[in-house]
Amino acid sequence: MTVTFLGVRHHSPACARLVADTIRSVRPAYVLVEGPADMNHRMDELLLGHELPIAVYTSYRDPERRHGSWTPLCDYSPEWTALTAGHEAGAELRFIDLPAWHPALADVRNRYADAEARYSEVTGRLCRTFAVDNVDALWDHLFEIEPDDGLAERLATYFELVRGDTRAGPDDLAREAYMAQWVRAAVADAGDRPVVVVTGGFHRPALIRLAEQGDRSWPEMPEPPAEATVGSYLVPYSFQRLDAFDGYQSGMPSPGYYQHLWESGPADAARGLTERVTARLRARRQPVSTADLIAARATADGLALMRGHPHPARVDVLDGLAGALVSEAIETPLPWAARGPLRAGSHPVIVEMIAALSGDRVGRLHRSTPLPPLVHAVLAVLGGPGEERLDLGEEADRERSRLLHRLRVLRIPGVARTSGPRPAGGTELVERWSLTDSDDRLPALIEAGGYGVDPQEAAAAALAERIRGADLDQLADVLFDTALCGIGELTGQVLDDLARAVGAAVDLGPLGRTLTVALAMWRHDHLFRTSGSTTVGTIVRAATRRALWLAEGVRGGPAPADLPRINAVMAVRDALRHAGASLGLDRDAALGVADRLAASQEAPPDLRGASLGLGWSLRGTAAADPARAVRGAFVPASAGDWLAGLFALAREEVLHTDGMLELLDELVGGMTDHEFLVALPALRQAFGFFPPRERHLIATRLVERRAGGASGWDLMRLDAAPDLVAAGMALDERVEAALRREGLITS
Structure with a gap:
C-alpha cells in the first residue's frame, strides 16, 4: 500500500502538472481531492465536458443566516487535473472536505482562499531571503518557471517549512480530522493499490500525521439542520472573478497569463504577455512603438538573468513593460508588488497591463448540467x-x-x-x-x-436579508423595493427585524425619511397594494414614537438649518394627522414634546421652530397667543434657521393667521444691517418653503403695508444673484461706517 500526499497551491500550473503526471504514473485506486464531499454522488455531472473556469456554488439558508460559497476550478487547478487524470486512469474519485455549508466553513466565501494568510510570517522571511516582493513572485521564482525535476520534493519542503509550528484553529482541525478519515478508509479499501491525496499544502503535514492511525470506516456525511435550505450547483466562472487583482484571495493572480503558462510554458507565456499588453494598449489608442517593445523585452530578459530565472517570469515582463511604457512618475506602488485589488490612482497604462494579464475567459456549462x-x-x-x-x-x-x-x-x-x-x-x-x-x-x-x-420567493428572501443588514438610511429604499416587487406582507422574523431597526435608530434625519416613505405607502399606495398594510403600519407607528424620542434629545446652538431633521418633524406631523387614530399614535404626548422643544434654549433653532410649527399645525393655534409665541422665540442671530423650521411645519398657519406676516415683517425689519446680512442666506432658505403663488401673496401684502401701490412681483425679481446683492449691501455698510468714522457724514 502506497499513499502519495501532494500538497498544492490552488490554481498553480506547476502543481497541476505534478498532480496529473503522478496520477498517470502510479494509476491509483483512489484519488482523494480537497473539495465538498456532498458533491461526490454528482461527480459525473462535474465531468460532463464543461468549458472552464467553473465553480461549485453552495447556498445555505436558515432562519438566522444565509451563506454562499464557491469552489472554483480552472484548467490549471490541481484539483481539476486530479479529477480528470484520475478519471482517465480508472480511479475512484472522492472529494474529502466538509460540505461548504458546514459551520467549520461558515466564514469561508471561497474554499480555496484559506491558507496563505496563516503563514505570512514565514513567507515574508522567504521573500526577504530571495529578494522578491510578495508570495506570488516567490512562488514563480521557486516553482512556476523552474524545471519540473524534483518539484514534488521542493513543494513538500516548502509546505513543511511554511506550516511549521503554526497552530491550526478549531475549524481547520475539524476539516483535517474529516479529510484524514477519508484517507484512512480509502487506504483500507484499496488494499495493495496506491492512493493519491491532493489538498492545499497547508493541510498536507497534518494529514500525513493523522492518516497513520484512527477509524478506518468511511466517514458519515454531515447533515444540515432540519430548518435549513441547502443547494449546490455548478456555475460558470470567469478569469475576472479568479484574479487576485479583482479581490480574489487565493491561488494565482493574472489568470490569463497562467492559462498561457499552462498551455505553452514560461517562455511562450512571457512573449504572449507582451503581445497581449501591446494589442490592448494599441486598441485603446495608446502609442506603443516597436522601439518600446524592444526595450521592454530587453529589460525583461535582463531582469530575468539578474534574478536567476531561466525564463522571464511574470514580474520580469511586467517590470520591463512598465519601464518602457510609463515615462511619468508613478504615485502608487506597482500593483504586482503586493496582493489585492488595484489601488485608486493607478497609472492608466498599468491598469491596462493588469487587465491584459487577467484575460476575459468566461466558463460555460455543458447543456446537460442541472440548474436550479x-x-x-x-x-x-x-x-x-x-x-x-x-x-x-x-x-x-x-x-x-x-x-x-x-x-x-x-x-x-x-x-x-x-x-x-x-x-x-x-x-x-x-x-x-x-x-x-x-x-x-x-x-x-x-x-x-x-x-x-x-x-x-427568491426576492422576498433577498429583501429580508437586506432588511437585516440595512442601516436606517437604507431602510426606506428596502421598504419601497418590497412594494415594487409585490411581495405582500412581511411577517414574523422580518417584521421583528424592521421594528428593531427603527427602534435602534440614533439619527433623526434617516429615520424621518423612512417614516415619510412608509407613511406614503400606508396611506395611498393602491398601485402596489400597500395601502393599509399591517407591516407598513407597524413601521409608521414605531418610527413616529422613535422620532419624537430622538427629537427631544437633540441639543446644539445656532447652526445651519438641518433639512433632514426638519423633514423628520414634518413626517411626524403627517403621521399624526393621517394615521394617528388608525394606528393608535399618542397625539397628546407628541404635543407635549413639541411644546417642550419649542421653549427649550438648548435645542437648535431649526428644531425649535419646527416644534412650534408642529404644535401650531396640530392644534390649529400656536398655544393661546400665536403672536406672543413667535415674538418670544424670535432671535435675530438665528432667525433664518428658526423660521425654516416654523415655515416647513406651519406654512399655511403663518400665512393665514391675522397679523402674523406683519409681525414677522416688524421683527425682520428691526434687525440691524449686520444681523440681516448674516441671516440672509437662511432667510432665503426659510421663505423657499412657500411656493411661488404664496410668495407673491406675501410680497403683495408687504408692498401694501410699506409702499402703497407698488407691485409685489418687483420684490420677487432680482437682476443680480442674491449673493452679489448681499456682498454689495455689506460693502455699502463698510463704506458708511468708514465715512462716519472720518466725520464725513454725521446724520
Missing part, C-alpha cells in the same frame, strides 16, 4: 434584449414590472430600470426598462437560486 428551478422560471418568461415601456395602470404590465423588479433586487445582470416611481416621489404610472444580454446572467441566476425556487 429559479433559472428555468426566469428564462421561460424574461424574453430577449430590448427596451420595455410598462403602463402600471394595466394589470399585465404591473405584473411584468413586479417580475423585473424581483430580478433587479436579486441583482441579475442585464435588467435595468431607466425611469419609474421613486420612494416618496409623485405618482408615476410609466416605467421604462432596458434588457441586455450578459455572460454573467446565468451565474447570477444560479447563485440567486439559493434564495428560492421562483422570482417571488
Whole structure:
C-alpha cells in the first residue's frame, strides 16, 4: 500500500502538472481531492465536458443566516487535473472536505482562499531571503518557471517549512480530522493499490500525521439542520472573478497569463504577455512603438538573468513593460508588488497591463448540467434584449414590472430600470426598462437560486436579508423595493427585524425619511397594494414614537438649518394627522414634546421652530397667543434657521393667521444691517418653503403695508444673484461706517 500526499497551491500550473503526471504514473485506486464531499454522488455531472473556469456554488439558508460559497476550478487547478487524470486512469474519485455549508466553513466565501494568510510570517522571511516582493513572485521564482525535476520534493519542503509550528484553529482541525478519515478508509479499501491525496499544502503535514492511525470506516456525511435550505450547483466562472487583482484571495493572480503558462510554458507565456499588453494598449489608442517593445523585452530578459530565472517570469515582463511604457512618475506602488485589488490612482497604462494579464475567459456549462428551478422560471418568461415601456395602470404590465423588479433586487445582470416611481416621489404610472444580454446572467441566476425556487420567493428572501443588514438610511429604499416587487406582507422574523431597526435608530434625519416613505405607502399606495398594510403600519407607528424620542434629545446652538431633521418633524406631523387614530399614535404626548422643544434654549433653532410649527399645525393655534409665541422665540442671530423650521411645519398657519406676516415683517425689519446680512442666506432658505403663488401673496401684502401701490412681483425679481446683492449691501455698510468714522457724514 502506497499513499502519495501532494500538497498544492490552488490554481498553480506547476502543481497541476505534478498532480496529473503522478496520477498517470502510479494509476491509483483512489484519488482523494480537497473539495465538498456532498458533491461526490454528482461527480459525473462535474465531468460532463464543461468549458472552464467553473465553480461549485453552495447556498445555505436558515432562519438566522444565509451563506454562499464557491469552489472554483480552472484548467490549471490541481484539483481539476486530479479529477480528470484520475478519471482517465480508472480511479475512484472522492472529494474529502466538509460540505461548504458546514459551520467549520461558515466564514469561508471561497474554499480555496484559506491558507496563505496563516503563514505570512514565514513567507515574508522567504521573500526577504530571495529578494522578491510578495508570495506570488516567490512562488514563480521557486516553482512556476523552474524545471519540473524534483518539484514534488521542493513543494513538500516548502509546505513543511511554511506550516511549521503554526497552530491550526478549531475549524481547520475539524476539516483535517474529516479529510484524514477519508484517507484512512480509502487506504483500507484499496488494499495493495496506491492512493493519491491532493489538498492545499497547508493541510498536507497534518494529514500525513493523522492518516497513520484512527477509524478506518468511511466517514458519515454531515447533515444540515432540519430548518435549513441547502443547494449546490455548478456555475460558470470567469478569469475576472479568479484574479487576485479583482479581490480574489487565493491561488494565482493574472489568470490569463497562467492559462498561457499552462498551455505553452514560461517562455511562450512571457512573449504572449507582451503581445497581449501591446494589442490592448494599441486598441485603446495608446502609442506603443516597436522601439518600446524592444526595450521592454530587453529589460525583461535582463531582469530575468539578474534574478536567476531561466525564463522571464511574470514580474520580469511586467517590470520591463512598465519601464518602457510609463515615462511619468508613478504615485502608487506597482500593483504586482503586493496582493489585492488595484489601488485608486493607478497609472492608466498599468491598469491596462493588469487587465491584459487577467484575460476575459468566461466558463460555460455543458447543456446537460442541472440548474436550479429559479433559472428555468426566469428564462421561460424574461424574453430577449430590448427596451420595455410598462403602463402600471394595466394589470399585465404591473405584473411584468413586479417580475423585473424581483430580478433587479436579486441583482441579475442585464435588467435595468431607466425611469419609474421613486420612494416618496409623485405618482408615476410609466416605467421604462432596458434588457441586455450578459455572460454573467446565468451565474447570477444560479447563485440567486439559493434564495428560492421562483422570482417571488427568491426576492422576498433577498429583501429580508437586506432588511437585516440595512442601516436606517437604507431602510426606506428596502421598504419601497418590497412594494415594487409585490411581495405582500412581511411577517414574523422580518417584521421583528424592521421594528428593531427603527427602534435602534440614533439619527433623526434617516429615520424621518423612512417614516415619510412608509407613511406614503400606508396611506395611498393602491398601485402596489400597500395601502393599509399591517407591516407598513407597524413601521409608521414605531418610527413616529422613535422620532419624537430622538427629537427631544437633540441639543446644539445656532447652526445651519438641518433639512433632514426638519423633514423628520414634518413626517411626524403627517403621521399624526393621517394615521394617528388608525394606528393608535399618542397625539397628546407628541404635543407635549413639541411644546417642550419649542421653549427649550438648548435645542437648535431649526428644531425649535419646527416644534412650534408642529404644535401650531396640530392644534390649529400656536398655544393661546400665536403672536406672543413667535415674538418670544424670535432671535435675530438665528432667525433664518428658526423660521425654516416654523415655515416647513406651519406654512399655511403663518400665512393665514391675522397679523402674523406683519409681525414677522416688524421683527425682520428691526434687525440691524449686520444681523440681516448674516441671516440672509437662511432667510432665503426659510421663505423657499412657500411656493411661488404664496410668495407673491406675501410680497403683495408687504408692498401694501410699506409702499402703497407698488407691485409685489418687483420684490420677487432680482437682476443680480442674491449673493452679489448681499456682498454689495455689506460693502455699502463698510463704506458708511468708514465715512462716519472720518466725520464725513454725521446724520
